[in-house]
Amino acid sequence: MQPLSAAELTAALPRDGSLPGYTVTSTPESTNVSSTSDPNVKPEACRPLWDAHGGASAASVARAWVLMTSTGFAPPTESLTFASYDSGSADAHLASLDKALDACPSLSFLSQYGDRVTADIERVASQVTMGDASTSFRMHWTLDLNGLESDTFSLITTVRTGEATVTAVSDSIVGSQLSASQKRAFLPKMDHDMLKSQADDLRKAQVR
Template sequence: MRQLSADELAAALPRDGTLPGYELVGPPRTSDGDKPQSVVGPAACRPLQDAFSAPASATAAAWVNLTPDTFVPPTESLTFSSYRPGGASASLAALDKALTTCATYTLQGSYGGPVTVDVERVELPDAPGDDALSFRTHWVLELDGSKSDTFRLTTAVRVGEATLTLASDIGAGSELPEAKKRALMPQLNLDLLKSQTDALRAAQRR
């Protein structure tokens, strides 16, 4: 399957009204491999943070934000990324290695200071694509004396020489009981993942 440009990736993304139960937040955005990367430590854990958007090794990417029609909807993003030959496989292998070695990592940048991110691998039954990995991350931010928890579910799927990433974030006040926090955690929409895997595969075959 062939390498795709940013415009071709954007064209393969869904349009508003084509995903039952979802609304798109704005038009697709693109990058030709120049998206800014967060500061992550240790460096071996960087694939975990990069997977949220476009990995640094991608030659092009396109993404769109989604809002599901649910109570307390998470913030979701869908990203298509393309690579040079062998790059998509290497990206998933690096992510798998990071999931094996990094129970936590630190993040700096847009959060305003060092934040410790907890990592947990999620089993992915009946996964689409050629390879797939899924994991949850959790961190706590403090602002003006108030603490909030953020939970993110990230799933990466390799499709030939491209990947798709579906990431879902939700925030909760740290004072909430643990049972309520667990109830709010994003859940994977496997039907959405499969439909977008098919769309990305079809784009590479055109």
């Protein structure tokens, strides 16, 4: 079976009003071009994790994505990416994430201002029960802009269903008012119902 095209992935993505509790804040975007990892991310072995944070995968043959936000006070910034793969490559992509999580307690990247920033990484025990396989992890980093600190907490969850994946990324940005213990415990919310609905839609798109 041929992998889903960018157009087919785009058609399967949610539109505004179709996800209870969410507002889709962008029109779908897509590409048939394989992504390349940011060479500024170090160590190199950790780049698949930074790619996943951007909804990308070097192994995919097509991707489509939207931005969205949940209802409520100070909602996180969220993205949803569908990706398709040649036979066996979706499973290999999940394996590459697991391998990187075993090897990478942290990674570093360049901020938009050219500063090198270190992000701590922690595997999150997966409670996802949909799809064929899944992996989830948290990233946390601190930015200092002219003496004003802010912390970003990101939850990245990738679910494989057949030869495709759905990756949900939730970024919560807060001021520096959290204590060290609160920072260690902070975890953006994983919406299992939303993830299940999107994994189901992605599976249906592969039945053609």
